[in-house]
Amino acid sequence: MPRFPARAASLLQYRKDPVVMWTIRATAAAVLSYAVAVRLSSEPAPLTAPLTALLVVQVTLYATLTTGVRRVISVVAGVLIAVGFSAVVGLSWWSLGLIILAALTVGQFIRVGEFVNEVAISAMLVLGVTQLASQAWDRVLETLIGAGVGLLFNVVLAPPVWVDPAAESIVGLARRTRNLLLGLGEELDGPVPVERAAGRLYEARRLDQAVADVDAALRQAEDSLRLNPRISEGLLARLVLRTGLDTLEICVVVVRVLARSMTDLAKRRKEDEPLFPADTAQALQELLADVGAAMVSYAVLVTTPVSDNAEQAENRLAAELSAAWDHRETVADMLLHGVQQHPYAWQLHGSLLAEIDRILDEMDLEHRTQRLLQELDRAAAARHERSARLAGLRRLARVGRGRFGQSARSARREG
Template sequence: MSEAVSARFRRWLKDPTVVLTIRATVAATLAYAVALQLSAEPAPLTAPLTALLVVQVTLYSTLTTSIRRVNSVVVGVVIAIGFSSVMGLSWWSLGLIILASLTIGQFVRVDEFVNEVAISAMLVLGVTRLATQAWDRVLETLIGAVVGLLFNLVFAPPVWVDTAGESIEDLARQARHLLLRIAEELGGHTPVERAAARLHEARALDQAIADVDGALRQAEDSLRLNPRISEGLLSRLVLRTGLDTLEICVVVIRVLARSLTDLAKHREEGEELLPSDVALALEELLTHVGGALVSFSVLVTTQVSRNAEEAEGRLTAELSAALASRERVAQMLLLRVQAHPKAWQLHGSLLAEIDRILDELDLEHRSRRLMEELDRASVANRERFTGLGRIRGLVRGEGWRRRKEA
């Protein structure tokens, strides 16, 4: 019982929401304590508020959020000082400053902190000691941002690769379970309603993909600017391309479920969805396809080389078994179509959709896709560094010297 409780507690501590709650609470408290010593305000609540906003789950998001947050407050303070020099506080001046703040906020690239520009301007415009209060607010914002950033530098946030990997594997298992349920209902007199229910389940996997994408974005951010990760780019691309492949497979499964639903609609009353021998062969094929999906997800989320070799071996075995089953099903469906050509398009689409899944899971296809993404990322990095080199050259006057020499 104690082991189960301890395991549940460890999972609880790994939850991103729990981690963010604890870290934000500690950082906000520290920011308030520092602001009490440095700010003239008796209750410098802007500092803990800023720390609360900038201490995100990852170091990269903390840094980018800090910059946008400080930028929004400074812009709001400058707007308020400019307005206060020509007008006082009234209903029309308040509306005018809100309009100006929200408009200017769109151009200074503060993203989700656009409203913070207007909030800062309103708070500063309403105080009596304008200049002192304004710059005290800027100081508190800087304190909160610096404390939040230093907190993440000293107490490095966790890397969420394992969490993203677990979500990818869970998505593959959901797809596998759906394929198994579809396979179990291929024989017999499957009603249209049941086939349509499987189609609805396939469509519901879209939400699971969105959840996995959110977890993966969080993992990608945790790898950026992280000194503990030496191959962050490769890890990001492996997970991202793996999710892209699973997303394509889920779409194909949805099309497969739609083809079976249409097949159930077009059969005659009392007719089986598929002959028993074809149903058994197709059930075996879908079972291997589901196993290949899970093996593929394990392969792309495995960090240890020995475990990766084992996962690759399992995936190869599942794909080989699926290809052999696919050939048997193709021969059976061909005979079926020759005897009953009425629904030959739907029978052919079943094989075409399974072929698409097997092609996406193929190891050569996977390696080629990963290499393409690595090349694309390398080109992007090279262009970025080339641009930075040109900027440095202009700053140093190298471009001017070259033109002068010419």
């Protein structure tokens, strides 16, 4: 009995996985399209319908609607090319080469973008099972059935909103960066070999790939919010997450520069000489810990819905930023005195403070509000421009209908 909650939690975890959900939805859409095609098509095995459904169904509704048309065009083009070839030649190595060449060429002309290969793939698959030109319309019908079922499947049963995985990845990036800052702080009061400092720098550089992974998860979350009937304020949620990730990305870049400064400082120290005196190292360690904690609180803030929890996260971030600024002033005084003992390192000491200042400035609450308002104004301007363009098209259409009606009336009077 105790195992049941664990299994239930495991199933819920799988439900949050976009790959798992896409696999289930694509399978269901393919089977449904096959069942419909069996009833409507004269082919005994209408496999083109589930093939098209697999190509059309995407992780998000927005991706399905935006890419579905191009996928349908690419599949239909491949089917028509295949049935055209099957009416003239059979399947052989040279006919296969010709059909691939023709399909890729046609795909470039019809501008299906990244789905050019699917023109050739559809043509090859259909050529393998089609040898009669009379089956062309059946293949086209199956393609339309698969496309229609795939589109309706995602419209009627809207895919989940992938905001939670994106939010978890943003918080995970902040925690990973905090751990790196804590690791840097632990080594400040003793001798640091250049190899170890270079290892920290390499770890900081690997955060770039983590940022790319988070960006991919966020783009998927943004697509899941677009055109989704479940979401009423999708634009605000998208902008909050996007501006939050942009800030964290800047902080990650600055942390990498900070690790570089530490490495350069280790190169200038003697093998048995610590990077900083004990009191300075302690103060700098506390400062880096405050900066890391503030980054995590910032990530929690931008991924928390507008509620009491969000207000608590904002208060926590404000307190941690205030503590970090206080420690920063203490560290600045200590580094100023340390320059007298190591005048050759004053540029590196100054760069450390400048990098920490940049991170704290980026996470400032007022800065975050201004950036969010700018993005909202930009989105509102873009929406207004689209509305104005559509209004202009409607006016042109009304003018065209008016002129057509006037010409028709004049023709009737003359007649």
